[in-house]
Amino acid sequence: MVSQVIKAYDVRGLVGEQLDAAFVRDVGAAFAQLLIGEQGGAPANGIVVGYDMRDSSPELAAAFAEGVTGLGVDVTEIGLASTDMLYYASGALDAPGAMFTASHNPARYNGIKLCRAGASPVGQDTGLDEIAALLDQGPGAAANSEPAGSAGTVSQRDLRDDYAAYLRSLVDLSGIRPLSLVVDAGNGMAGYTVPAVLDPLPIDVHPLYFELDGTFPNHEANPLDPDNLVDLQREVCNLGHVDAGLAFDGDADRVFLVDELGEAVSPSAITALVATRELAKEPGATIIHNLITSRAVPEIVTEAGGRPVRTRVGHSFIKATMAQTGAIFGGEHSAHYYFRDFFRADSGMLAALHVLAVLGAQDKPLSELMAQYSRYAASGEVNSTVDDPQARMVEVEELYGDREDVTTDTLDGLTVSFENGDWFNLRPSNTEPLLRLNVEASDAGAVAALRDEVLAVVRR
Secondary structure, X not given: OHHHHEOOOOEEEEEOOOEOHHHHHHHHHHHXXXXXXXXXXXXXXXXXXXXXXXXXXXXXXXHHHXXXXXXXXXXXEEEEOOHHHHHHHHHHOOOOEEEXXXXXXXXXXXXXXXXXXXXXXXXXXXXXXXXXXXXXXXXXXXXXXXXXXXXXXXXXXOOHHHHHHHHXXXXXXXXXXXXXXXXXXXXXXXXXXXXXXXXXXXXXXXXXXXXXXXXXXXXXXXXXXXXXXXXXXXXXXXXXXXXXXXXXXXXXXXXXXXXXOOOEEOHHHHHHHHHHHHHHHOOOOEEEEEOOOOOHXXXXXXXXXOEEEEEOOOHHHHHHHHHHHOOOEEEXXXXXXXXXXXXXXXXXXHHHHHHHHHHHOOOOOHHHHHHOOOOOXXXXXXXXXXXXXXXXXXXXXXXXXXXXXXXXXXXXXXXXXXXXXOEEXXXXXXXXXXXXXXXXXXXXHHHHHHHXXXXXXXXX
């Protein structure tokens, strides 16, 4: 079971089948043991714990705290939180953290995102493998291997208003005009955090699905799927005179935007916009982008005097590269946006504030503002279920490998780039027998032709 729930970036599984209180108690003990071993004693500021609106989250978070305190480590519980609120708590309190959430996954799932003090990520190569090794010793082994002289304490702290104020301190919104927004919280944690962040601003919010409900009765809290943007787009168009729409995922660390016409705004365009704003403050700085963002991103970063650095998909790779390069900002195609001044962590709400600052500083509509950052056509992510993902990738590479107008690289899956600027990336899922295809080209027709050519091999 351990190998099934310890993923590349977090712990995640089916509640009652793969995750229960006893198992999560052991995860807490293993995490505490990892930190004690690294620091030569209990973390000075304990471990901060938050959780989302899923029915199972409070019980699992409490079990985790039992495992932690059993090894003599203190716990600060912040209660209901978005993932970026937990990252704020980890940074502000200088404490390791644990966030109970399964993000956009269905209601029967839950999980744990772990970080060290300062919101530094704990991934497969930075601690999760060691936690898995402790758990593999059997139930209760992690808790019994390092008996504590005395149990740690548990205290409660409400940080929502502090988190909201900190976000607003990072973006100058003092002169914005009154704005009207539709916000779809998807019954997730944005229903809890958005009012705290936006209520002090001259923004009229039309809420959709702000009721916290981990069964997701209206639609999946996964705005990466276009089907889950339909309600937001309809509401924006029906209301009229709305400046923009925002859609958050279940744990509210990602945000997707639609413009005043109800058209989806590419996360790559948001990355480029925020990058230019950050570069205006620090000319010549480094900006991170993953390899699936539009090639417009490095182009615009370079034009703005910045240094673009390409990295693999995934928050642990982005955050590690940010630390290595001193980057001020990073963006992913999946609408994760990372900020040096937010502990190198990702915050969809902070990215949204940057867009609102630009939108509110002038009178142009969002569609017109974003046009300058959207230079190419893209397929979006196209998933294919296959029996042998690696074999299919080899066949695709062989199809293009001998062409003189093509270059390939394997930084993350297979990326094939053409001399005319078109490209595609094909990479396997970390958790499912899927291949994920992303295509970008000069126009929609070229995208469709290249997409179909690749899929003819992948799905044969």
